[in-house]
Amino acid sequence: MSVTLIFLAVIAAIIVWWLSGQRLASKPWLETGSVQLPDHHGTDQQQPPVPAVKIGLFVFLGVVGALFSLAVSAYFMRMASTDWWGTPVPRLLWVNTAALALSSVALQWARREAGHGHMESLRPVLAAAFALALFFLVGQVQAWRELTAAGYVLADNPANSFFYMLTGLHGLHILGGLAVLAHTTVRAFASDVQPDRLRLSIDLSAIYSHFMLAVWLLLFALFAGWANDFFDLCRTLLT
Amino acid sequence: MVEIPSGSAGAIPSAEVEDVELYHPKSWWTKYVFSQDAKIIAVQYSLTAIAIGLVALVLSWLMRLQLAFPGYFAFIDADHYYQFITMHGMIMVIYLLTALFLGGFGNYLIPLMVGARDMVFPYANMLSYWIYLLAVLILAAGFFAPGGPTGAGWTLYPPQAVLSGTPGGKDWGILLMLSSLIVFIIGFTMGGLNYVVTVLQGRARGMTLMRMPLTVWGIFTATVMALLAFPALFVACVMMLFDRLLGTSFFMPAIVEMGEQLQHGGGSPILFQHLFWFFGHPEVYIVALPAFGIVSDLISTHARKNIFGYRMMVWAIVVIGALSFIVWAHHMYVSGMNPAFGFFFATTTLIIAVPTAIKVYNWVLTLWRGDIHLTLPMLFALAFIVTFVNGGLTGLFLGNVVVDVPLSDTMFVVAHFHMVMGVAPILVIFGAICHWYPKVTGRMLNETLGQIHFWTTFLGTYAIFFPMHYLGLLGVPRRYFEMGETAFVPPSAHTLNIFITVMALIVGAAQMVFLFNLVWSLFRGREAGGNPWRATTLEWQTPQTPPAHGNWGKELPVVYRWAYDYSVPGAAEDFIPQTAPADGGITREVPA
Amino acid sequence: MAVVLILVLIVVGSVLFHVLSPWWWTPIASNWTYIDSTLVITFWITGIVFVAVVSFMAYCVFRFRHKPGSQAAYEPENRRLEWLLASGTAVGVAAMLAPGLVVWNQFITVPDDAVPVEVVSQQWLWSFRLPGADGKLGRAETRDVSPENPLGLNKNDASGLDDVIIEGGELHLPVGKPVRILLRSVDVLHDFYVPEFRAKMDMIPGMITYFWFTPTRTGSFEILCAELCGIGHAQMRGTVVVEEAADYQTWLGQQQTFTQLMASGEPRPAN
Numbered sequence A: 001m002s003v004t005l006i007f008l009a010v011i012a013a014i015i016v017w018w019l020s021g022q023r024l025a026s027k028p029w030l031e032t033g034s035v036q037l038p039d040h041h042g043t044d045q046q047q048p049p050v051p052a053v054k055i056g057l058f059v060f061l062g063v064v065g066a067l068f069s070l071a072v073s074a075y076f077m078r079m080a081s082t083d084w085w086g087t088p089v090p091r092l093l094w095v096n097t098a099a100l101a102l103s104s105v106a107l108q109w110a111r112r113e114a115g116h117g118h119m120e121s122l123r124p125v126l127a128a129a130f131a132l133a134l135f136f137l138v139g140q141v142q143a144w145r146e147l148t149a150a151g152y153v154l155a156d157n158p159a160n161s162f163f164y165m166l167t168g169l170h171g172l173h174i175l176g177g178l179a180v181l182a183h184t185t186v187r188a189f190a191s192d193v194q195p196d197r198l199r200l201s202i203d204l205s206a207i208y209s210h211f212m213l214a215v216w217l218l219l220f221a222l223f224a225g226w227a228n229d230f231f232d233l234c235r236t237l238l239t
Numbered sequence B: 001m002v003e004i005p006s007g008s009a010g011a012i013p014s015a016e017v018e019d020v021e022l023y024h025p026k027s028w029w030t031k032y033v034f035s036q037d038a039k040i041i042a043v044q045y046s047l048t049a050i051a052i053g054l055v056a057l058v059l060s061w062l063m064r065l066q067l068a069f070p071g072y073f074a075f076i077d078a079d080h081y082y083q084f085i086t087m088h089g090m091i092m093v094i095y096l097l098t099a100l101f102l103g104g105f106g107n108y109l110i111p112l113m114v115g116a117r118d119m120v121f122p123y124a125n126m127l128s129y130w131i132y133l134l135a136v137l138i139l140a141a142g143f144f145a146p147g148g149p150t151g152a153g154w155t156l157y158p159p160q161a162v163l164s165g166t167p168g169g170k171d172w173g174i175l176l177m178l179s180s181l182i183v184f185i186i187g188f189t190m191g192g193l194n195y196v197v198t199v200l201q202g203r204a205r206g207m208t209l210m211r212m213p214l215t216v217w218g219i220f221t222a223t224v225m226a227l228l229a230f231p232a233l234f235v236a237c238v239m240m241l242f243d244r245l246l247g248t249s250f251f252m253p254a255i256v257e258m259g260e261q262l263q264h265g266g267g268s269p270i271l272f273q274h275l276f277w278f279f280g281h282p283e284v285y286i287v288a289l290p291a292f293g294i295v296s297d298l299i300s301t302h303a304r305k306n307i308f309g310y311r312m313m314v315w316a317i318v319v320i321g322a323l324s325f326i327v328w329a330h331h332m333y334v335s336g337m338n339p340a341f342g343f344f345f346a347t348t349t350l351i352i353a354v355p356t357a358i359k360v361y362n363w364v365l366t367l368w369r370g371d372i373h374l375t376l377p378m379l380f381a382l383a384f385i386v387t388f389v390n391g392g393l394t395g396l397f398l399g400n401v402v403v404d405v406p407l408s409d410t411m412f413v414v415a416h417f418h419m420v421m422g423v424a425p426i427l428v429i430f431g432a433i434c435h436w437y438p439k440v441t442g443r444m445l446n447e448t449l450g451q452i453h454f455w456t457t458f459l460g461t462y463a464i465f466f467p468m469h470y471l472g473l474l475g476v477p478r479r480y481f482e483m484g485e486t487a488f489v490p491p492s493a494h495t496l497n498i499f500i501t502v503m504a505l506i507v508g509a510a511q512m513v514f515l516f517n518l519v520w521s522l523f524r525g526r527e528a529g530g531n532p533w534r535a536t537t538l539e540w541q542t543p544q545t546p547p548a549h550g551n552w553g554k555e556l557p558v559v560y561r562w563a564y565d566y567s568v569p570g571a572a573e574d575f576i577p578q579t580a581p582a583d584g585g586i587t588r589e590v591p592a
Numbered sequence C: 001m002a003v004v005l006i007l008v009l010i011v012v013g014s015v016l017f018h019v020l021s022p023w024w025w026t027p028i029a030s031n032w033t034y035i036d037s038t039l040v041i042t043f044w045i046t047g048i049v050f051v052a053v054v055s056f057m058a059y060c061v062f063r064f065r066h067k068p069g070s071q072a073a074y075e076p077e078n079r080r081l082e083w084l085l086a087s088g089t090a091v092g093v094a095a096m097l098a099p100g101l102v103v104w105n106q107f108i109t110v111p112d113d114a115v116p117v118e119v120v121s122q123q124w125l126w127s128f129r130l131p132g133a134d135g136k137l138g139r140a141e142t143r144d145v146s147p148e149n150p151l152g153l154n155k156n157d158a159s160g161l162d163d164v165i166i167e168g169g170e171l172h173l174p175v176g177k178p179v180r181i182l183l184r185s186v187d188v189l190h191d192f193y194v195p196e197f198r199a200k201m202d203m204i205p206g207m208i209t210y211f212w213f214t215p216t217r218t219g220s221f222e223i224l225c226a227e228l229c230g231i232g233h234a235q236m237r238g239t240v241v242v243e244e245a246a247d248y249q250t251w252l253g254q255q256q257t258f259t260q261l262m263a264s265g266e267p268r269p270a271n
């Protein structure tokens, strides 16, 4: 469970950091009459308030993070048993990784365009981001088929089982993101674009996409066996 | 004497009329069925939870009948008994308590108490309820599925849960249970995001965190915990589904079942236990923290005194929430995990006792020098303290690793967790319903019926579960369909079992009185007015009762003080609502 | 007033119940009296806290219940009192935890002279294996379980050939000799539980778990299964007989070894 505990420590650090700005040590009964604005209204006019959806997205990413760190914890715990032998990493995964990364880059680009108010020029970029993410998904399914064809079937070995389960869970999250991205893309092509809402949507999609890319890279490292090497390194450094 | 800066009341502009995007229902369907109003969703959640909870209650009678009169009821055989246990436990913990505290009270109280018009994502909120309902239906479908519901115990430990020696293991039962949990978690996440973000972003002007009522603190912290803990159950359920349906071996070692070698190999049943309890222990606090928060407010309001040590109470909630993520393995002391973990987990578990004890002290110290109105909510709060202290203290037995060795998996455990996470939170729920019923319906509950229900429930449950500890001490294991002839169990213990069952039936009957009261008072109850308890918090200051869609007429409330200005010296009344501007020039005695 | 009375009755009633009830642990038959002592310490500390808190509450309700014209005091907090109570609690908790951890350390530290005894569980039957003359148990695997070889011993492991196998019968133990109970399951989770020994531990397929104890009194004790293992869970009983060394040796001499079992080709019918 060490991966989960590390993840929780990060979350705890964020919560502590946030709470430390909330004057938890103040004595509220002595502060009658004052009306501080809640922090989200922005202390000065320069900073517009963070939209609720964005906070919602961050909280959701916390949940997704918990999900994957638990699954990865399970991976490591299960790996300790003797019947484990690694699943080879199909070459295709490299291509898929590149596609997912490019999709993230495209979204980041669209985000910048939207920030500068170029609502026209971001359309093809959005479409590209969508297509790339879709390519990733199709590629993942293809990778499954290659592995199965090569005889690495789901139930044969725990490493295979984890491979399919984790890529499957990740794929479902990408699929969910794609649905939202499709919605945003369609909106971007509509004749009556609402720049503010579109900007926000692109913002959210970009954040989500970066996060899922990060999750994927970690999973990829796990499958490729680098994560274990890293852990071993840590262990030798510590002892 | 400290002069309180009276604030610059005149300089505060009135709250801007926020241009909220409220969804305006167009028809009866979207107003009452597919409603996006958190208050309606709250009622939907509560009624569904109570309905499925009644099923669990009936199951508990059947189990108790079997334990008191083994062999007397032909239709309760071992299969059924284990199915009843499992469904009873799972329904009570997840589908009743979690759903009612977070989906029910969370939805109703958070927006009202922090001064918001609604949850921040009303549509997701509505979906959350319908997905929850779907989860309940899938769960209930187990009763009608071939082979019946699963009988694996609410802990669903593999390999037993997916093998044929367990009811539902090779049939539909376990599949429906796992799917229902997965669906529940998805639905909960939608609701949970709402509760958290509403507290973060939806607070009215002046509602700083330290001005929030403890109810909101409790529900908020519990939701954050649930969002982090439920994924563990989710992963465990998905992996078990894989094992059961696709032949993987996540949790399944090599097994000879009834003389036959199974295909599985190498899996780790302990891995499941870690995942399950990583969720399961926080789950205890997910139902306890909202109860802690609510009971603090009930005590304060009905003792007309500020909650004692508010800051300490807030810190304790946060600390308990954090610590409860590193104690899970105290459920696994005799599970065969590395015994050295025992030292760590016993220590963390007993450390949690300290912030928990602080909360108890502060509740009783709030009563000290109070002006205690023995209303129904106050009675339930007192009953909660007795029950919770009892159950919390027996937790010190089970948390202290070596003392747990003889007691684990006995009736002592059953008695303990019923006291601490079964009865205690349920008492708070009753208290809370009595307290907020006037706000939800505009009428008071009937006092006589309420008293009958209160005394039977409080004393009855105590009579059920207090003696039960001693059966466990004797060595009677839990989850036993029948004890049979055993040298170390004297016949007198059997008499005790009959007594417990009779009490359980009486307590069960008393719940019908409560339900009747809920319905009867809806039509015949005394008109309550907007603030019958003369309480300070925002939900009692709404322009209408029951509050209309959008909660606050045209202008959002502005908050000028904390939630506990009761019996302020020099004030005209014994409470000052949070919305009352500065009490110009009132001096207060504040202990340095 | 009724409330006060009932709160007091709860305190008095609970204490009286504790003192007078005939239901208490069974007389111990192992060396784990320390566990009982830790339990008693915990009873004292928690009992005192329970009586104190509920009595205080009863007093508060009595003294400060609403009367016309009464007003509550205004006291947001009292740091000294709160820290005092918190430290007091911490001391009480430490007083329970410290002996608990010391005893746990003993519980998990198996003495070197403890004799290994294997308990194998299956739905819903207990079997046992004792080391033969070599004092060692041979290797065993669930994969090797078959009707002829119900405990799945490895036939190529020489140290297993003289192991004594008792399928579904009684387990005998010599009094006063520490034993290390090795627990193995071939199907689902079970838990080896003899109330008189106080100790218990889950049995997990695919793993060997253990605990140790020294039987301190002769007699026949019932084995229960304490981890839900399917519909037969409550019926899964067995017997341990603790006897003098001489009786034990006689009994041991009558049991079948693995080699004999293989030779006879027929497993003894489970009784």
Ligand code: HEM
Pocket (backbone or CB within 6 Å): B060, B061, B063, B064, B085, B086, B088, B089, B090, B092, B093, B097, B152, B153, B154, B155, B414, B418, B421, B422, B423, B426, B461, B464, B477, B478, B479, B480, B504, B507, B508
């Ligand atoms: C008066 C009400 C109740 C009665 C009479 C009752 C009775 C029982 C009984 C007889 C058992 C089975 C004990 C055994 O043989 O192991 C049981 C188990 C259980 N109960 Fe209750 N119960 C009540 C309320 C609750 C509540 C409110 C909760 C909520 C937390 C709850 C949660 C559980 C759980 C989690 C189990 C364990 C199931 C398992 O072993 O898998 N019960 N209850």
Ligand SMILES: [Cu+2]
Pocket (backbone or CB within 6 Å): B280, B281, B282, B284, B327, B328, B330, B331
């Ligand atoms: Cu726990």
Ligand SMILES: [Cu+2]
Pocket (backbone or CB within 6 Å): C121, C124, C189, C190, C191, C225, C226, C227, C228, C229, C233, C236
């Ligand atoms: Cu068993």
